Amino acid sequence: MPNSLRALIHSSAAHPARTIPCPHCHASAGKPCTLRTNGRHLPAPHPQRVSAWAQQTAICPECQTTPGTPCHQDGLPLRYVHDRRTTEAKETAA
Numbered sequence: 001m002p003n004s005l006r007a008l009i010h011s012s013a014a015h016p017a018r019t020i021p022c023p024h025c026h027a028s029a030g031k032p033c034t035l036r037t038n039g040r041h042l043p044a045p046h047p048q049r050v051s052a053w054a055q056q057t058a059i060c061p062e063c064q065t066t067p068g069t070p071c072h073q074d075g076l077p078l079r080y081v082h083d084r085r086t087t088e089a090k091e092t093a094a
């Protein structure tokens, strides 16, 4: 697992990504992510949620996409936004 992803998972409980619904576990906006297997709350949002939140919130410093548009690399959309975009979104939210 890349360090950046690990950092996301272990980031603070009140993550600003909670302001949007989770595309992975379908937690509503404002609700914590849950494990689908046992319904337990996760201490941090799913990486997919953080990525979706960064995509809505920030312009990507790496590929210059506007808010709402997925990051892309070599003309192909990325499944997750660039790390720098997540950082940018966190700085905007802070």
Ligand SMILES: [Zn+2]
Residues within 6 Å of the ligand: 022, 023, 024, 025, 026, 027, 033, 034, 045, 046, 049
């Ligand atoms: Zn989730």
Ligand SMILES: [Zn+2]
Residues within 6 Å of the ligand: 060, 061, 062, 063, 064, 065, 071, 072, 081, 082, 085
């Ligand atoms: Zn990007």
